[in-house]
Amino acid sequence: MSELLIEVRGLQKIYRVGKVDVPALRGVDLDVPAREFLAIIGPSGSGKSTLFHIIGGLTPATAGSVRIAGQDISSLSDAGRTELRKQKVGFVFQKFNLLPNLTAGDNIAIARHIAGRDQKPEPEFEEVLKLLGIAARLNHKPAALSGGEQQRVAIARAIVNHPAILLADEPTGNLDSENSCAVLDVLRDLNRRLGQTILMITHNPEAATFAHRTVYMRDGRIVA
Amino acid sequence: MTTRLVLANLKHKPMRSLLSMFLIAVPVTLILCLVGLSEGMLADSARRARGIGADIIIRPPKTSILSLSGSPIPEKLVAAIDQKPHVALAMGMMSFLVGGVSSVNGIDLPTFNKMSGGFRYLQGGPFRGPDDIIIDEYYAQQHNLHAGDTVTDILNRPWHVCGVAEGGKLARLAVPMPTLQDLTGNTGKVSQIFVKADKPADIPTVLAEMKEFLPGYNIYTMEEFTSLLTVENVGGLNTFIHVMVGIGVVIGFAVVLLSMYMAVLQRTREIGILKSLGASRWFILKIILAEAVVMGIGGTVVGIGLSFVARALILTLYPSSLTQAITPGWWPIAGVISLVGVLLGALYPGLSAANQDPIEALAYE
Helix, strand or coil, X not given: CCCEEEEEEEEEEEEEECCEEEEEEEEEEEEEECCCEEEEECCCCCCHHHHHHHHCCCCCCCEEEEEECCEECCXXXXXXXXXXXXXXXXXXXXXXXXXXXXXXXXHHHHHHHHCCCCCCCCHHHHHHHHHHCCHHHCCCCHHHCCHHHHHHHHHHHHHCCCCCEEEEECCCCCCCHHHHHHHHHHHHHHHHHHCCEXXXXXXXXXXXXXXXXXXXXXXXXXXX | XXXXXXXXXXXXXXXXXXXXXXXXXXXXXXXXXXXXXXXXXXHHHHHHHHXXXXXXXXXXXXXXXXXXXXXXXXXXXXXXXXXXXCEEEEEEEEEEEXXXXXXXXXXXXXXXHHHHCCCCEEEECCCCCCCEEEEEHHHHHHHCCCCCCEEEEECCEEEEEEEEECCCXXXXXXXXXXXXXXXCCCCCEECEEXXXXXXXXXXXXXXXXXXXXXXXXXXXXXXXXXXXXXXXXXXXXXXXXXXXXXXXXXXXXXXXXXXXHHHHHXXXXXXXXXXXXXXXXXXXXXXXXXXXXXXXXXXXXXXXXXXXXXXXXXXXXXXXXXXXXXCHHHHHHHHHHHHHHHHHHHHHHHHHHHCCCHHHHHHCC
16 A cells, blocks of 8 residues: 555644634545545535535644644645645646636636746646647637637646645546546546546545545545 | 737727727827917016026015016116116016906017017017017917018007017017006006016026015026926816716717727627627736727827827918927826726726627627
8 A cells, every 4th residue: 555645633623603603624544655646426415515625725624633744734825725736736627617718728827827836837748648648739728629628628627736735626527428437537547547646535335436536425434 | 819809899980989989089188289278378478588598586565476467567667677786787677467368568679679689580689669669479470460561459559560579578569668557557667577687697686686676576596487387387287187088988988888888789690699708807908908908009199199180280271370389298188098098988988898699799780
């Protein structure tokens, strides 16, 4: 087994809604080795997205610890979490979340720019673009791309800075079965060929079969 | 890449961007027109004063550079000055304001001709009777008048246009001095006296002599007088310009505040995307401020262009009333004014965008 990339211990997150505390995570423990493709399944409100948001540095935890490649991110400041997102995490969202004003190529380039890597991506990235099947679509704006193409551009953007972790939140949720299959194939290929560690949230048990391992969440806990 | 993102954002909503630039341009145009009118009209006054051909100008005590209050100088002083040593010629002139910034001059035409070399007539010729009026080409153009026409809106009486002259000497309207004196109850009085020295070398001597002869009067060489015709020397004008500058900043601020606030609201999700990619608060703020700066620069350029349009309109519609100069020296100042306004206006939307929670921003529909 590879070394642990993600270590989550006793993770809790409580949201304050008005005057009411709403627990989203109630003590999550999770180990993810490097180069693993992990699927997380659970009903709505089970805490999957919250777990992603904390691991991805979008929000701080209320209690517990998260270590990524040995670094404890639970104590990071806002600026520290920004740096984490810039250097170590790539996100793929259900709604693709491409910047509509930029071309597909510029959507990828802006991620490089934000990470302070303004030079062109490494030559190997050309291979990745071919693998994703979007090399010929880079000059198009998102509105001119199909849902599947948009999601593949989003994947390219997420991995262009070689993040330690790719977090995919329902990546096939807005796609038909053919495009879903293509995107899942791409994720599996990235994991196999590049050793990319992937955590994928899904409602779809069939999608989860593309992963090495599946964990189940319910009521803010990992139940299996 | 940041530039591409900024330009792409502006191009994404072209109407909003253009409208914002146009609104930013309005105060820029206002400032440039106001300054241009001030400087243009003062320069025109100086040019016309120089056109008289005098070396020294004598104005009553307590008069401002631009205006004359009544005609308090006894006309007999003109003859006395005329007899002074080194004085080649003295000419009394009466000015009377006939509305807005226009005045009519009462002159003794033979003396005026001797001092200035005379009018160059484009139509008609000199006075033939007491009710004659000579108008300059700009007044004729603005009021569509020709030699032989009758004018009735000056001092509520009919005047016969005897000649249309080239501009650049005196005011735009000249009538026989006795007529104007009698009409305005200033018989035997003049508003100012122009003096020509025997030769240029005598000007300082004559000036000193006049100051001794007429203590309390405002006496200048023509060079001094025209150099005093600046914005700084006209009471209240500088303050007025400062007020307009302040209004310019406020309008630029308000326009960009509203425009960028709307833009930030519409782009909440995109801000969330940028944050998920690791964009810092400063990066987000920088994008918003850069968009505002581009709009500010665009607005300034449009404003400068509109000042040319305003000048062309003024030249066509009011050639005799208003003279607007183009003031390139004020372009960078107007640019800085609009940039200050837009940066202030973009600051609040920019900071609120920079401080947005990325999860809430990503969930924004």
